[in-house]
Amino acid sequence: MTAPFLSIQNLGVTFTGGTRPVRAVNDVSLDVAEGEAVALIGESGSGKSVTMRAVMRLNPENRSKLEGKIMVGGRDVMGLNTRALSAFRGAEAAMIFQEPLLALDPVYTLGDQIVETIRRHEPISKEAARARALDLFDRVRIPSAKSRLDNYPHEMSGGMRQRAMIALALSCRPKLLLADEPTTALDATVQIQVLLLLRELQRDLGLSIIFVTHDIGAAVEVADRIAVMYAGQIVEQATARDLIRTPRHPYTLGLLKSRAHDAMVKGSKLDAIPGAPPDLANLPEGCPFAPRCFLADAGCRTGSIGIAQISEGHQARCRRLDQTALRDAG
Amino acid sequence: MADIAIATPPVEPVRSAGYWQNVGKRLIRDKTAMAAAAVLALITLAAIFAPIVAPMDPLQGRLINRLQPIGSEGHILGTDELGRDMLSRLIWGGRLSLLMGVTPVVLAFFIGSAIGIIAGYAGGWTNTLIMRTVDIFYAFPSVLLAVALSGALGAGLGNALLSLTVVFIPPIARVAESVTTRLRSSDFIEAARASGAGALTIVRVHVLGNVLGPIFVYATSLIAVSMILASGLSFLGLGVRPPNPEWGLMLNTLRTAIYAQPWVAALPGAMIFLVSISFNLLSDGLRSAMEVRQ
Amino acid sequence: MSTENAILTVRNLRKYFPIKGGILGKTIKNVHAVDGVDLEVFQGETLGVVGESGCGKSTTARLLMQLIEPDEGALYFEGKLVGSPELPLKAFRRQVQMVFQDSYSSLNPRLTIEDNIAFGARVHGTPAREALSRTHDLLTRVGLDPARFAGRYPHELSGGQRQRVNIARALALRPKIIILDEAVSALDKSVEAQVLNLLADLKAEFGLTYVFISHDLNVVRFVSDRVMVMYLGKVAEIGDAEALYATPLHPYSGALLSSMPSMDPDNRTMEPALTGDPPNPIDPPTGCRFHTRCSVVGAVCSQKEPTLTQRAAKHLVACHAHDPASGYVALKAKEAAE
Numbered sequence: 001m002t003a004p005f006l007s008i009q010n011l012g013v014t015f016t017g018g019t020r021p022v023r024a025v026n027d028v029s030l031d032v033a034e035g036e037a038v039a040l041i042g043e044s045g046s047g048k049s050v051t052m053r054a055v056m057r058l059n060p061e062n063r064s065k066l067e068g069k070i071m072v073g074g075r076d077v078m079g080l081n082t083r084a085l086s087a088f089r090g091a092e093a094a095m096i097f098q099e100p101l102l103a104l105d106p107v108y109t110l111g112d113q114i115v116e117t118i119r120r121h122e123p124i125s126k127e128a129a130r131a132r133a134l135d136l137f138d139r140v141r142i143p144s145a146k147s148r149l150d151n152y153p154h155e156m157s158g159g160m161r162q163r164a165m166i167a168l169a170l171s172c173r174p175k176l177l178l179a180d181e182p183t184t185a186l187d188a189t190v191q192i193q194v195l196l197l198l199r200e201l202q203r204d205l206g207l208s209i210i211f212v213t214h215d216i217g218a219a220v221e222v223a224d225r226i227a228v229m230y231a232g233q234i235v236e237q238a239t240a241r242d243l244i245r246t247p248r249h250p251y252t253l254g255l256l257k258s259r260a261h262d263a264m265v266k267g268s269k270l271d272a273i274p275g276a277p278p279d280l281a282n283l284p285e286g287c288p289f290a291p292r293c294f295l296a297d298a299g300c301r302t303g304s305i306g307i308a309q310i311s312e313g314h315q316a317r318c319r320r321l322d323q324t325a326l327r328d329a330g
Numbered sequence: 331m332a333d334i335a336i337a338t339p340p341v342e343p344v345r346s347a348g349y350w351q352n353v354g355k356r357l358i359r360d361k362t363a364m365a366a367a368a369v370l371a372l373i374t375l376a377a378i379f380a381p382i383v384a385p386m387d388p389l390q391g392r393l394i395n396r397l398q399p400i401g402s403e404g405h406i407l408g409t410d411e412l413g414r415d416m417l418s419r420l421i422w423g424g425r426l427s428l429l430m431g432v433t434p435v436v437l438a439f440f441i442g443s444a445i446g447i448i449a450g451y452a453g454g455w456t457n458t459l460i461m462r463t464v465d466i467f468y469a470f471p472s473v474l475l476a477v478a479l480s481g482a483l484g485a486g487l488g489n490a491l492l493s494l495t496v497v498f499i500p501p502i503a504r505v506a507e508s509v510t511t512r513l514r515s516s517d518f519i520e521a522a523r524a525s526g527a528g529a530l531t532i533v534r535v536h537v538l539g540n541v542l543g544p545i546f547v548y549a550t551s552l553i554a555v556s557m558i559l560a561s562g563l564s565f566l567g568l569g570v571r572p573p574n575p576e577w578g579l580m581l582n583t584l585r586t587a588i589y590a591q592p593w594v595a596a597l598p599g600a601m602i603f604l605v606s607i608s609f610n611l612l613s614d615g616l617r618s619a620m621e622v623r624q
Numbered sequence: 625m626s627t628e629n630a631i632l633t634v635r636n637l638r639k640y641f642p643i644k645g646g647i648l649g650k651t652i653k654n655v656h657a658v659d660g661v662d663l664e665v666f667q668g669e670t671l672g673v674v675g676e677s678g679c680g681k682s683t684t685a686r687l688l689m690q691l692i693e694p695d696e697g698a699l700y701f702e703g704k705l706v707g708s709p710e711l712p713l714k715a716f717r718r719q720v721q722m723v724f725q726d727s728y729s730s731l732n733p734r735l736t737i738e739d740n741i742a743f744g745a746r747v748h749g750t751p752a753r754e755a756l757s758r759t760h761d762l763l764t765r766v767g768l769d770p771a772r773f774a775g776r777y778p779h780e781l782s783g784g785q786r787q788r789v790n791i792a793r794a795l796a797l798r799p800k801i802i803i804l805d806e807a808v809s810a811l812d813k814s815v816e817a818q819v820l821n822l823l824a825d826l827k828a829e830f831g832l833t834y835v836f837i838s839h840d841l842n843v844v845r846f847v848s849d850r851v852m853v854m855y856l857g858k859v860a861e862i863g864d865a866e867a868l869y870a871t872p873l874h875p876y877s878g879a880l881l882s883s884m885p886s887m888d889p890d891n892r893t894m895e896p897a898l899t900g901d902p903p904n905p906i907d908p909p910t911g912c913r914f915h916t917r918c919s920v921v922g923a924v925c926s927q928k929e930p931t932l933t934q935r936a937a938k939h940l941v942a943c944h945a946h947d948p949a950s951g952y953v954a955l956k957a958k959e960a961a962e
Contacts (some may be wrong), residue, residue, distance in 0.1 A: 043812035157901035187676035188839060192883040193896040217885030221892055240889040258817035260846035272817035276782055345775035349734050517730035524689050525744030525797060526717035535743060539734040
């Protein structure tokens with residue numbers, strides 16, 4: 001087996017800006033193979049965005065403490081100096097955001113923004129860069145691409161803007177695309193188009209993708225593998241199929257069961273997970289999910305909980321997995 | 331329900347500190363703002379208790395003692411062109427100067443807030459009508475407007491206060507209108523309307539508490555401007571009349587002595603500077619103390 | 625649904641938002657936010673409202689609340705015209721309450737939780753002491769311990785707790801209808817389920833009628849008795865939730881439903897149901913507003929506007945393809961024959 005393209009090992013991120021340190025990411029390890037799409041799902045404050053930003057070193061460096069190791073294409077991201085980092089951002093790894101209107105520069109046309117980005121990384125002529133911008137617009141299926149290059153961000157509709165931002169992210173041919181809730185603000189009929197576009201890009205360009213979302217459905221549409229985050233930890237990761245069919249961590253089980261879905265009997269109650277996520281500045285001892293877990297016992301509330309291997313590629317951070325297996329069989 | 335499913339024994343009712351309590355706490359921790367507040371308190375107290383604090387009569391002087399330098403015997407801060415004790419005059423002068431700095435802003439705060447809140451909450455044509463009228467006053471530079479109004483009304487303390495008030499109403503109304511307009515579209519205002527509350531009730535319960543703070547911060551920053559304008563009016567002979575001590579007026583009458591005793595001549599100016607910068611620092615502190623999520 | 629009595633009836637509701645331009649502030653264009661909506665809300669039901677941005681669902685909610693004045697149209701509550709001497713606005717207001725999407729901006733940040741909730745009752749003349757004790761009952765009812773929460777401020781609560789406060793506030797006037805405008809959309813999934821369960825309990829306990837506006841089609845299906853699909857300010861289709869989800873009649877409803885992400889990793893969506901974004905409501909397409917994106921568009925669709933007509937049991941749709949008299953069916957038959 002070849003080394004994964006992206007390898008995150010025992011990542012920890014602590015924000016120290018406030019009155020108390022906030023442990024946003026805690027001992028996260030995640031591999032993404034070349035050409036693989038991995039979804040990070042979780043609720044707000046689960047650490048999914050912070051993990052992804054750590055890969056680009058986008059978290060404010062003077063107010064956060066990083067631990068662990070992040071390797072991208074064999075290079076140690078943590079060790080990059082400022083210059084190497086700006087070459088890395090965009091050319092090796094690129095990022096797209098939830099709200100393109102905030103991520104795009106309002107005073108330049110999209111064509112100019114793409115040309116400028118390309119020329120910052122590669123010594124090519126304006127004309128060549130512009131030709132590549134046009135290719136990119138075609139690639140992300142923006143209709144009448146040529147005239148759209150001269151549009152300003154505000155002149156485009158929401159879905160079109162998201163496509164334009166993807167084109168901008170791809171302008172320097174990155175191998176890793178980091179997507180932070182890119183479809184959350186979009187309408188249903190537009191969201192599915194963008195999800196399918198991401199899948200197509202992954203397949204045609206061999207992109208590795210990290211897709212951060214709170215929507216399990218969107219994750220299933222895009223990802224080969226899914227990692228579930230809770231209170232700064234990856235509590236379970238598996239192939240999309242295993243995770244949906246045979247979830248094992250009690251939180252994943254709860255999350256899947258609390259969703260309203262087709263087969264739901266009207267008037268029945270949703271199986272809600274009780275309680276609320278813990279305060280990251282004041283994490284409970286032991287498993288952070290224990291206070292809300294229907295299986296937790298005294299052992300879950302002390303020490304740290306190790307990662308258990310369930311099957312090839314399927315792991316969960318839980319010491320009561322025997323119980324969830326039983327429940328599944330029953 | 332589920333949020334608190336974990337059984338808890340009966341607890342003492344939790345009562346959180348109110349917003350202004352928290353602002354006060356943060357303001358007290360702000361060293362610069364507190365230093366400014368201390369300076370202002372000192373000057374204000376000295377002015378109020380001038381008869382007790384001032385070593386001499388501010389109006390009586392002996393020409394023989396005129397223009398004594400700073401540090402002279404019996405006159406720590408020297409004497410003015412008529413031989414009156416500078417320290418006493420500065421202390422007494424604080425009365426009129428502070429009055430002229432604060433009164434117009436306080437009056438304009440009430441009138442301008444009322445105008446701005448009405449315009450902002452009513453919206454539509456009412457807003458356009460009120461705000462365009464305000465804009466007419468806004469079009470003139472404030473110094474020019476103050477001088478023109480005082481000139482037209484005639485010299486005197488009352489008229490100077492009145493014209494300064496008129497000068498400060500438009501900017502305060504502007505700020506009040508913009509914060510109210512922004513607030514008006516909040517969901518909680520809509521919810522209040524949906525509960526059947528009338529405009530007056532909504533303004534009283536929901537609008538005032540949220541807009542007066544920002545307007546107040548803005549108004550405190552105007553006190554410095556008001557003091558300087560008031561001094562200017564007195565300097566031009568449109569405000570306080572001699573022999574009453576007032577910093578602006580003192581600056582005017584001492585200007586002839588600038589070559590003889592430059593340091594003494596600069597004292598009233600230094601007081602104006604000290605007080606206005608203190609008001610500005612306090613206003614900045616208040617602004618940042620209020621800039622918190624809540 | 626207990627009975628088929630319409631508690632709220634809307635006739636030909638219309639609201640355009642002018643876009644002003646020029647020095648004189650002349651209206652140059654209009655946003656056709658809500659353009660001729662007819663609607664009945666039945667006593668005791670949950671009516672789901674779905675549609676994409678710009679379809680007018682939030683404007684409809686505000687019109688139902690009388691928070692904005694309609695340009696045209698009438699609103700009847702229990703058969704009485706709202707705003708008439710028979711039912712003055714203030715009396716109507718306490719019958720219909722609303723829960724907004726943003727749990728934070730819908731509470732006054734300077735007031736404590738109990739003051740926020742008690743405000744409405746105080747407006748309607750309830751003595752302070754009684755309003756307060758009712759507030760504490762309501763807090764208990766929505767699952768928040770009054771001792772721990774009544775005296776606190778909105779920013780000290782989590783999103784889920786704040787939304788419970790908003791629900792308590794809406795209940796404080798003992799309304800008959802509650803409009804939930806994306807009320808659970810901003811909540812995390814595990815908290816959303818708790819709030820949905822709470823809403824179901826409260827509905828049964830107080831005999832409420834809900835208008836449930838959401839972009840989450842799964843949730844709407846789960847909570848709604850009937851569902852209304854809106855597109856660019858018009859009602860495309862309205863019918864029983866199960867029937868509509870099983871056999872959507874309007875091509876737009878069909879496209880919307882098949883745009884839902886698949887939850888099956890082995891059976892992912894292969895083709896998007898629609899391409900492009902919804903058109904701008906400033907210049908809506910002529911004829912049927914969906915004809916620019918419709919997969920079964922006919923010649924008549926760009927010329928004539930379809931009317932909302934009953935085509936199956938309790939199932940109304942505005943589509944020429946379901947109207948034998950529209951000329952669409954005959955034309956398609958002719959095309960097929962050729």
